[in-house]
Amino acid sequence: MDSILAQLRTLASQADSASRYKILDGLRALQLQLETPHDTLSRLSGLPLSTAALSETTKAAPLVLSRILRYLASIGMIQEVARDSFAANTITETLAQSGYEGGVRHFFGNVGPVLQAFPDFLSETKYQDVSNATHSAFQKAFPTDLPAFVWLPTQPERFAPLQQVMTVQGASGMPWFSVFPFEKELGNFTGSHAFVDVGGGFGHQSLALLKAFPALHGKIVLEDLPQTFEQLPFRLDGIEPKPHNFFEPQPVKGARFYYLRNILHDWPDDKCVAILQQLITASGPDSQILIDEMVLPDSGVSWEATTIDLTLMASFGSRERTTAQWNALLDTAGLKVLRIDTYQARRQDSIIQAIAK
Numbered sequence: 615m616d617s618i619l620a621q622l623r624t625l626a627s628q629a630d631s632a633s634r635y636k637i638l639d640g641l642r643a644l645q646l647q648l649e650t651p652h653d654t655l656s657r658l659s660g661l662p663l664s665t666a667a668l669s670e671t672t673k674a675a676p677l678v679l680s681r682i683l684r685y686l687a688s689i690g691m692i693q694e695v696a697r698d699s700f701a702a703n704t705i706t707e708t709l710a711q712s713g714y715e716g717g718v719r720h721f722f723g724n725v726g727p728v729l730q731a732f733p734d735f736l737s738e739t740k741y742q743d744v745s746n747a748t749h750s751a752f753q754k755a756f757p758t759d760l761p762a763f764v765w766l767p768t769q770p771e772r773f774a775p776l777q778q779v780m781t782v783q784g785a786s787g788m789p790w791f792s793v794f795p796f797e798k799e800l801g802n803f804t805g806s807h808a809f810v811d812v813g814g815g816f817g818h819q820s821l822a823l824l825k826a827f828p829a830l831h832g833k834i835v836l837e838d839l840p841q842t843f844e845q846l847p848f849r850l851d852g853i854e855p856k857p858h859n860f861f862e863p864q865p866v867k868g869a870r871f872y873y874l875r876n877i878l879h880d881w882p883d884d885k886c887v888a889i890l891q892q893l894i895t896a897s898g899p900d901s902q903i904l905i906d907e908m909v910l911p912d913s914g915v916s917w918e919a920t921t922i923d924l925t926l927m928a929s930f931g932s933r934e935r936t937t938a939q940w941n942a943l944l945d946t947a948g949l950k951v952l953r954i955d956t957y958q959a960r961r962q963d964s965i966i967q968a969i970a971k
């Protein structure tokens with residue numbers, strides 16, 4: 615047994631990204647196969663304790679603290695170096711970075727209550743497809759009738775972690791513009807705005823694009839809600855920040871690219887059509903709309919994609935979409951799909967290039 619584990623460790627240390635995920639998937643499948651129902655419950659029920667308790671470290675009673683640390687060590691989140699002596703490991707160090715720390719706060723504080731309310735919501739709605747931004751498990755979990763993305767921005771302590779985690783979502787893979795032929799499609803465009811990052815959060819995609827194509831300096835616009843810019847943790851050199859609600863008329867006309875990453879998966883179809891129609895209205899003859907989203911196959915969808923899909927259903931009454939669902943939605947909005955480039959096969963992260971019909 616030990617030698618199998620040692621071999622796996624050697625393999626993992628030499629693996630490239632695709633093989634690393636293959637090993638991770640294999641181990642995950644094996645873990646699920648080996649777990650008893652009790653193991654599964656323990657794994658799930660223990661986790662929510664960690665964030666709240668850790669946030670109080672300075673005031674915690676030693677006994678309480680040592681039990682929590684013992685638990686964290688037992689699941690590999692920290693290292694137990696001697697009796698009552700613990701040290702950070704690489705997981706702890708990763709989770710201490712702001713994007714991942716935001717992830718812990720967001721997934722436990724924002725997503726957790728929604729997923730807990732989800733079974734009751736499904737039961738009350740008799741397991742029917744509701745697809746309604748104002749009627750999802752989110753409104754059961756929190757004291758609001760508003761869509762999640764209208765209420766959350768009014769709650770800074772919830773909204774900041776959400777924006778932080780977006781900066782690291784999918785950050786480890788290949789960048790989209792290394793597969794989508796960005797430079798060729800930009801061509802000799804001479805307009806003042808080459809790229810509008812619609813709902814771009816803290817601007818991590820704009821920054822990565824500018825780093826790869828420095829000639830875009832001054833030609834990128836980052837749009838998001840005003841509350842996002844109030845939380846912005848860094849300066850955006852060469853990128854114009856523009857507070858804007860994407861349900862209202864698009865202020866930047868005739869840009870070459872209007873780019874939406876993980877925007878449409880947050881909204882049911884009717885709202886997506888409303889967002890896209892604002893972009894079509896602002897488009898010039900050279901404009902393109904780039905949709906950066908998962909494009910799911912009809913079967914064999916990965917666990918990461920299905921997990922996010924159910925979280926979207928619970929939180930926003932929305933979904934990840936298959937190729938057929940994207941084609942139908944974009945057709946209804948008045949768009950023609952030119953090409954779809956998948957840049958991360960594992961989650962089917964793809965760029966859908968579309969123009970007005």
Ligand SMILES: C[S@@+](CC[C@H](N)C(=O)[O-])C[C@H]1O[C@@H](n2cnc3c(N)ncnc32)[C@H](O)[C@@H]1O
Nearest residue numbers: 763780813814815838839858859860861875876
């Ligand atoms: C899932 S995040 C995606 C952020 C970023 N595009 C990315 O891929 O990391 C959705 C983004 O949409 C923004 N958003 C939500 N409703 C909006 C609205 N009505 N107008 C503009 N931005 C909005 C949120 O603030 C958030 O930054």
